[in-house]
Amino acid sequence: MSNVFNFSAGPAMMPKAVLEQAQRELLNWQEQQTSVMEVSHRGKLFMELITQADKDFRELYHIPDNYKILFLQGGARGQFAALPMNLANNKGKALYLTSGHWSSTAAKEARLFTDVEEVNILKDGKLETGNLDFSDVAEQYDYVHYCPNETISGVEIFDVPNVGDAVLVADMSSNILSREIDVNQFGVIYAGAQKNLGPAGITIVIVREDLIGNARKETPSIWNYEVQSKSDSMINTPPTFAWYLCSLVFKHLLATGGVTAMAKRNREKAALLYAYLDQSDFYQNNVAKNNRSLMNVTFTTGDDELNAKFVAEATAAGLQALKGHKVLGGMRASIYNAMPIEGVQALIAFMQKFEAENK
Template identity: 40%
Template sequence: MTEPSPIPAAPPRYAYNFCAGPATLPRPVAERIREEFLAHAADGASVIEISHKGPRFSGILDTVETLFRRLCALPRNHHLFFMHGGARMQCSAVPLNLIGRSAARTAGYVETGLFAQQACREGARYGTVSTVAGSAATAFDRIPPVRARDCPEDAAFIHLTSNNTVYGTRWSDFPQDLPAPLVADATSDILSRRIDHTRFGVVYAGFQKNLGPSGMALVTVRDDLVGHALAGTPRLLDYAVQAETRSLDNTPNTFALFVLSLILEWVRDQGGLAAVERNNEVKAALLYGELDRSSFYRPTARPEYRSVTNIVFRLADESLTGEFLALAESEGLLGLAGHRTVGGVRASVYNGMPEDGVRALAGFLREFERLRG
């Protein structure tokens, strides 16, 4: 008697991941990773098995550097580094490398949310920091004006967070004519829109939103800001060492950089950052349009400061939040819970979120209001 053939498992349903990070990858990139993980080249070695000093990985790094510079119009006098520890490690690396430029070891910080505050606290470990502007008094619902007269005259740098994932605000334009170089934590909007890198001394971003696997950071540093590290700065956090070794003083996460190379190729194939930015604005407009349609949902950020990548809102009847999140998850809409410090709901629609996923969420918002409104 022959054994019956096993019933094949049903293919997994594709869910839409709205988590703030690690975030969803563009579907074509995920498929290329699967296809090329073992067969990226003809030498029989997986992409995670190759030497970071060998020609194959050098080719990946060349692709990353060339495409990022071209897509972002990164000036020739700005270095491009890839460093361990994500954006949180750069909260230490920035003051370690820059604050010594000020005789009094002074820096200014703009506090627009949780991660901006964390950066400020870390900066205070290495010198004197000044909060030059902030929006805590209004529950971080806006971006405050930053004026030169509010900045320390001898500041080594002024730090801001370009997009605030917890509270759903972002900078649409950036301060000018400040007395010190501008530093931006761009973790949650890197590659989602065009920015003018000539206005910044340093831009850094954790990989896990729009760049790939978590644990690494992309860092751009203007030439004149390299070589000022405080005595005792750990070697792997010294920008001069990164510049001298092309980010290869220690073995980098080769897989993360391989994924980044695929993401940059995907951005290029979409038509570049201008096209990606337009698509992100369309996705955000779909959700904000649904949220603003009635008083059932309440976006937390003031309209003129709303983030395009992190859409944060609450239900008018907050007792329904748990049911909302559970039902959304059952419908394949994942990662919608707001940050644990503020609660509510948050939809993160980074580059990898397709418009179909946003339309599915917009439809769910309307249906849940019909059921419970």
Template identity: 45%
Template structure:
């Protein structure tokens, strides 16, 4: 019996492209004629190393990364990178700088403060409950780096113009919008992204390191907290999260070959976001609190007239096959995550449901 799929708006782990899931299913018992599942083959085998190397090459092509950049796969999620970045990239006598735009950037700051004495919060949108992206970012030539969170999953904001930092490396947590739009990678010293939102399943973090950043890594770091370990050993110093990397490679191939690359994906994401925001702005039953020019295409947050109606909305939507619309526990409300794996059709069905719910309850 074929199970009916629902439309998934989960904030992470999130929707994966159907063609990717179908390929995984087809190969589950025998990967590339080995007679073994990808879950069973050795990470030292030529078959898996080919998967890993192909994933790296596809990521480089998708993001237009030249030979100045290394791509590695690390466990521990973006939360581990909150610590690894300052451990590896802070320079003696030079402050590390952060922009605070909400929940995850705040956590990154708190972790950095455990490791480095001089942490500067150079800008924040806390004064308006993180409903906008700061526009004036003071840059000091003495900073080790400037850290931002490119998309804010909980508050629904996104950086559309990255800060100009001159010779100061930009560091970004791109967990929730990597591969969603075209950007220039050259100013970035480090880009990291937990795969479970826009690049694959939970369990692996993509870390992109500009090679000059490797020169500043202290020699006394523990082996598994040192970026050099992963670069020199091609992410194979120890057993990596093989299945997660395998799915990341398939998602990257889907983006390249089925969609046509990141620029084509950006246009699809533009249509999805415009459709949902367009409806929200056209009426007064649903309200989005974010400053319009800073709205996220990946995470659309909205409120209804009361918490009781929000609870009913989520319950009825779930029964209709629209899942994952409850807002984060820290803020409440509702949230539709429109990651790459969410098709335009899902947003069309969501908007139709929202219109009918408002008609019955407005």
């Protein structure tokens, strides 16, 4: 099945080299004659693993020492609630910059815990020039939240909102480690692992230390950043196998050029696919060029029956999970870090064939 390419939006494909290493070590990790899933999470070997994972992730993303890295559970949805419980404790309100389904969903959840003001930063599906300067109002809020990549619509925001000295929070679930960022611009970055970091079941939170320790008294301990930080993200038994796989992904990325090299590969993959879409009068991508996602490429034929036929035939040809999200329809090719350029080339070849047969 080496000719199968998985375009799933998440859980997404993982690097083959990582899966092969995990397969080799599955029954005998660290010469223990047992699996990493079966050892104590507080044992010496696993504690060494998490210490090295923290170090490797810091190196990959150039994370300063005044930030804590938490490996939590509950996915990004869990953080939708954890954020206001930990941060909205002074001014009693937060600003949410919405650009699609997930940023709007995060705002809806936050309203259960604090007052939320919501600003749609897209106009006719396009990010307007200068539309990300909130420095004159941001300090009225405990934090400002946005989602730089919307997986459903295939919209990515490449500029970082200007919030002055206010706290900026980013949901990077679908584009973390895909390109370089300056972590110092953010108070909190969070991401579900199941797209670029590892398998579903673990969530990374990068939080500036001065923001820890201010949670509301009613905040459950599992969502309390201070409690989790002091407990090495182990207030309860963590998802050890997922943590282990993330540690292998970090090492793999470091060995293959880091985030700089990965960003170059991602730009090349996306450019190839968008170039084909732009020259085709059979398929359409409806995202403004400046906001086209490098991770999730959406497209359609404009005909629901033809779209369904495309997905069915693509699946039979070994191109999996190309059906678009139910909110939007059409097709979606998720080309996260682990997708090789050969997968994009195979998709384009199929698209050409399908177009020729159905035009």
